[in-house]
Amino acid sequence: MSDDTDETHQRLKAAVHYTVGRLCQKIGEDHRREFSRQVIAAIAETTFRQCDVFAKDLEAFARHAKRSTVNAEDVKLVARRSTALSIYIQNKSEELTQEQRDLKKKGTGKRKSRDTEEDRRE
Amino acid sequence: MDIVYFFYLVYRRVRIKNSSSRNYKGFMNKMVLMDKVVSGDATLLMAEMLKIFVQEAAVRSQKQAEAEDCDQVDIEHFEKILPQLLLDF
Numbered sequence: 001m002s003d004d005t006d007e008t009h010q011r012l013k014a015a016v017h018y019t020v021g022r023l024c025q026k027i028g029e030d031h032r033r034e035f036s037r038q039v040i041a042a043i044a045e046t047t048f049r050q051c052d053v054f055a056k057d058l059e060a061f062a063r064h065a066k067r068s069t070v071n072a073e074d075v076k077l078v079a080r081r082s083t084a085l086s087i088y089i090q091n092k093s094e095e096l097t098q099e100q101r102d103l104k105k106k107g108t109g110k111r112k113s114r115d116t117e118e119d120r121r122e
Numbered sequence: 123m124d125i126v127y128f129f130y131l132v133y134r135r136v137r138i139k140n141s142s143s144r145n146y147k148g149f150m151n152k153m154v155l156m157d158k159v160v161s162g163d164a165t166l167l168m169a170e171m172l173k174i175f176v177q178e179a180a181v182r183s184q185k186q187a188e189a190e191d192c193d194q195v196d197i198e199h200f201e202k203i204l205p206q207l208l209l210d211f
Contacts, residue, residue, distance in 0.1 A: 070160040075167040
């Protein structure tokens, strides 16, 4: 059983390392300064540990609200430390709810337009 | 530390969100995290936040290297910005 979790850990760390490497490469290209391998590994390790901290916080917040589902509200709480960050996360969350509403409208709207198209053909 | 399974799915969201955000609808809306369930919105927001974390770390390290007039971003530059980064998050 512990082998499975170890393997998952390894895969997760590799995934984080790969994504961090890509993001750092992009930023390095923008500013024409390369990141050494050590720095990429360090950022990946830090992100991995910080993710663990976030996940524990999210779980604690959801448990405090007597919910078994982690919400967007919990994520907004985790982002409360820096004002700019919390504003950014709030805007993103509003964007997401707006997208969901648009997708729902599109779902019903498509049916209507298909019906009118068929009527026109007939 | 089993909580970290969460990141695997977060990573998948980040990768696919970068390629095309119209795949949003095809995703499962919940994922199982031990006995907790994480909503789709929360996952996307967490992915965004982790992406910002990495970008902040990279940009701050790069600015530190620039201030010290170095060609490459080295581990010492990252070490110098790390405390403030952790306090900000």
